Amino acid sequence: MEEGTSKSPGHTPVTDPAYCQKWDPREDCEVRQILDRVADKWSLLVIALLDLRSLRFTELRREIDGISQRMLTVTLRQLERDGLVRRTVHPVVPPRVDYELTPLGATLHDTIEALVTWTEEHRQEIAAARDEYDRRAARTDELVDA
Amino acid sequence: MEEGTSKSPGHTPVTDPAYCQKWDPREDCEVRQILDRVADKWSLLVIALLDLRSLRFTELRREIDGISQRMLTVTLRQLERDGLVRRTVHPVVPPRVDYELTPLGATLHDTIEALVTWTEEHRQEIAAARDEYDRRAARTDELVDA
DNA sequence: CTGCATCCTTCCTGATACTG
DNA sequence: CAGTATCAGGAAGGATGCAG
Numbered sequence: 001m002e003e004g005t006s007k008s009p010g011h012t013p014v015t016d017p018a019y020c021q022k023w024d025p026r027e028d029c030e031v032r033q034i035l036d037r038v039a040d041k042w043s044l045l046v047i048a049l050l051d052l053r054s055l056r057f058t059e060l061r062r063e064i065d066g067i068s069q070r071m072l073t074v075t076l077r078q079l080e081r082d083g084l085v086r087r088t089v090h091p092v093v094p095p096r097v098d099y100e101l102t103p104l105g106a107t108l109h110d111t112i113e114a115l116v117t118w119t120e121e122h123r124q125e126i127a128a129a130r131d132e133y134d135r136r137a138a139r140t141d142e143l144v145d146a
Numbered sequence: 147m148e149e150g151t152s153k154s155p156g157h158t159p160v161t162d163p164a165y166c167q168k169w170d171p172r173e174d175c176e177v178r179q180i181l182d183r184v185a186d187k188w189s190l191l192v193i194a195l196l197d198l199r200s201l202r203f204t205e206l207r208r209e210i211d212g213i214s215q216r217m218l219t220v221t222l223r224q225l226e227r228d229g230l231v232r233r234t235v236h237p238v239v240p241p242r243v244d245y246e247l248t249p250l251g252a253t254l255h256d257t258i259e260a261l262v263t264w265t266e267e268h269r270q271e272i273a274a275a276r277d278e279y280d281r282r283a284a285r286t287d288e289l290v291d292a
Numbered sequence: 293c294t295g296c297a298t299c300c301t302t303c304c305t306g307a308t309a310c311t312g
Numbered sequence: 313c314a315g316t317a318t319c320a321g322g323a324a325g326g327a328t329g330c331a332g
Contacts, residue, residue, distance in 0.1 A: 027212030032191075034265045034272055039185045045178075057314055066173035068305050073315070083275025094313040095312075104271055111264045118257045119180045125250055126180055129229025203294055214326050219295055240293045241332080296331080303324075311316075 037082060042067055042075040044112055047101065050085065051109040054100035084108060183228060188213055188221040190258055193247065196231060197255040200246035230254060 026032075037043060045064050049055060055063070061072055076099060079085040084105035090096040101109065170177060183189060191210050195201060201209070207218055222245060225231040230251035236242040247255065 030269050030273070031262070031265050034269055035190060035262065036187050038265065039187060039190055039261065041182050041185065044181060044185055069315080070306090071304070081276055081279040082272045083278075084272075089314090093312095095315085097314060104268060104275075107268070108264060111260050114257050114260055115185065116177070116181065118254060119177050119184065122250060122253070123176050123180055126228045126230075127176070129250075130227055132229075133227040215295075216327085217325065220325090235294090241295095243294060294332085296329105298329085299327085301324105301326075303322100305320100305322080307319090309317085312314090 034082070037078060038084075038108060038112075040075070042071055043079060044115075046072075046075055046079060046099075047084065047105060047109055047112055048116065050099060050101045051106065051113075054098045057097055057099070060099065079105070180228075183224060184230075184254060184258075186221070188217055189225060190261075192218075192221055192225060192245075193230065193251060193255055193258055194262065196245060196247045197252065197259075200244045203243055203245070206245065225251070 042064070045067075046060060049060060049063055057072070057076075060076075061067065061069065064072070067075075076085060076087065080087050083102055086100050086102050088098045088100070090098070172178075188210070191213075192206060195206060195209055203218070203222075206222075207213065207215065210218070213221075222231060222233065226233050229248055232246050232248050234244045234246070236244070
């Protein structure tokens, strides 16, 4: 019936004022939707590259190792829709399309840059933590085998 | 001028010194691997919640609307492996497992917080951009229909 | 309560063909 | 060049059942 552990009285909800003011817990909340977009693997790279200079479709494709044509298209469309990237079609042959950050996109880059910087500053620590974790896991597996 | 059609001479590579110092273009580069982790949809939310206070598995599951049990487990294991989250098992019945940020994880939270703040500060602009984009798209579709 | 194992669905890549 | 459309194969994610 009722499990004493997750009952109301002793349970301090994280969804109290201090939390609710910052996070809407609903899955479809606006902030979560935007976070899913800007914290996206490919969006991050596209924005970082476009901050250096405006780029054409093929240039982006070439620079971002591992991205498929489909995902680059999808990512650029999303970023354009969100007003972070401007798409400019030049009426020439062969067609030329330039992508560049909007002022809004540029402000996002500052934040993304911080994330990249953090990653670069702490990658040694993370690599060490991974080694440590994997070594422990290996030892545990040995015990299980025995 | 010289279209260069992405040939060698006229093509200004983004992978020049200014770029290479910051980004390793290879897909499997360490920085990209870590970014994929910390810029992950669920990782972001987990770290944001654990910054408020340490939480149990079920508490996290309840707070993060839409996450599956599997993904919460996977996300926590990855964060633990990377040294961002500490997992503490209390030898009691029923089992009790607490998750908390490590000092390293706490430093990451500062950066994530900036991303969340950016999102909150600009969500109106993004919503407006989306409306604008969707209206244009709707009008274009009309023309196509006609 | 915690979380692994299994099945099943959805998404993504990669290749290829075609339009403007 | 800059896409859209399609299809096969694979990986990621969701739902469920069960074990410690």
